Amino acid sequence: MIRWVRLSSVRLPLGTPVSDAKVLTGRQRPMSEVALLFAEIATDDGHEGIGFSYSKRAGGPGQFAHAKEVAPDLIGEDPSDIGRLWTKLVWSGASVGRSGLATQALAAFDIALWDMKAKRAGLPLAKLLGAHRDSVRCYNTSGGFLHTPVEELVENASASVAGGIGGVKIKVGHPDRGEDLRRLTAVREQLGDGVPLMADANQQWDRPTARRMGRAMEDFGLVWLEEPLDAYDAQGHAALAACLDTPVATGEMLASVAEHWELIRAGAADVIQPDAPRIGGITQFLKLAALAEHQHLQLAPHFAMEIHLHLAAAYPYEPWVEHFDWLDPLFEERVEIGDGRMRVPRRPGLGITLTEQARTWTREMCEIGRRP
Known part of the structure; x- marks a missing residue:
């Protein structure tokens, strides 16, 4: 007890x-x-x-x-x-x-x-849940924020790939739309076409801007365009997903399974991005993962890689996990990364200890x- x-x-x-x-x-x-x-x-x-x-x-x-x-x-x-x-x-x-x-x-x-x-x-949590894999594709976000100068942005992207991370996400949504395209161009030219690249607008476009920018970004071969619209605009995301070849990703800001279900039901996301701490924990995440699997959606959980690595490893379709090093000072352990993937720890449970x-x-x- x-x-x-x-x-x-x-x-x-x-x-x-x-x-x-x-x-x-x-x-x-x-x-x-x-x-x-x-x-x-x-x-x-x-x-x-x-x-x-x-x-x-x-x-x-x-x-x-x-x-x-x-x-x-x-x-x-x-x-x-x-x-x-x-x-x-x-x-x-x-x-x-x-x-x-x-x-x-x-x-x-x-x-x-x-x-x-x-x-x-x-058992590691992933094994308790029923793992489909022992490692998960990972991409880095923390080096791609809008406050980062383009020269540093390119350096960060190269360092991430050199460090074994599989993909790079950069932020877009600059008031100068041309600046977004210039930053994407610089990163794509540096990394080449073979490295997965994502872009994240953090909900700051209206529908016309999202359509225009989404079309302008098609040639970059993005893995996804993230949060192009307000998180609760399910119909807008669905219309955008229908008119773009680039997959649309969203969901991180939603705070319940019910809110995610509105996205799924509307066909608003090709990639669903739930956050276990935001939706109430692992119990709720597993319910949402079952709904996403039923609709054959890709899964890319938001933030908190120490938790989401286990949950993504238990998802049937090959997922992505977001790499953030922000929380490193909190834990004695480090997640092992190499060859573009994040490896599930062999330690029991989540495998974390507070520092x-x-x-x-x-x-x-x-x-x-x-x-x-």
Whole structure:
């Protein structure tokens, strides 16, 4: 039975504030840190699990506060009953809904319970779920933000490929549309036609602009064009996907399985990009993955590669995982990368351990129950 839960609100500083199209349109400020919510859970027979959720720019304190309120409902429960516990926690905070911040707070618990379950079985999480592969194609995003000068952009892209990463994604959505094309041209010329290349507009185009830019980008042979429109514009994404040869990718900003289902039902995405911490954890991700598989969609989970590597390895169709090195200071372990792929760790569970540095970045912490 669960006897102890520890919650930690951690602020991870970024070395350089990053900007994408949302910053250039004035909708957001540059991002200088990531707020993370860690949940550590222990049982009376000595088993433990760790999970996390996160937010960018705002929401970290809210996630921590909600998790702190509902965490006591886990004490005395069987940690194997993960689906039932997810539902119990949702109903504990039912008045604040079943998506967004409320379920993002629950994701940390859910992921910790799956981590514990895999550890109890002595298996990596991917193997517990039923892996289709031991490694997954990976691409880098963190070197391609709009604040990065084009010379550095090209250098970052080359370094990623030289470091064993399989593809490169760069941000687009610059007020000068020609600048987007110049940056794409520079990267494509540097990498050649054989390296997979993606572009991400971060929801900042309207429908006419997305059509024009999508057509202008066709010759780059992109693996996908990401978030060309508002995340909730399912009809607009569907119309765009129908008129472009370039696959359309979206989904990372959605906060529930139900919201993703609207995209899937509308035919709005060739590539679905769910984020397990954003949609409520692994339990919800698995439901969404089943829907995506039924529609024969490609899968490319957003961010949090430490979690998504396992989930992508268990998806039937060959997926992609997004490589971000931002979270490296938080964990003792490193994901192994080579030959364009990210390898599933052989360690049980998620295979992650918090560093002492992560403890020093903790802003708030609370414990419920007593650690065995």
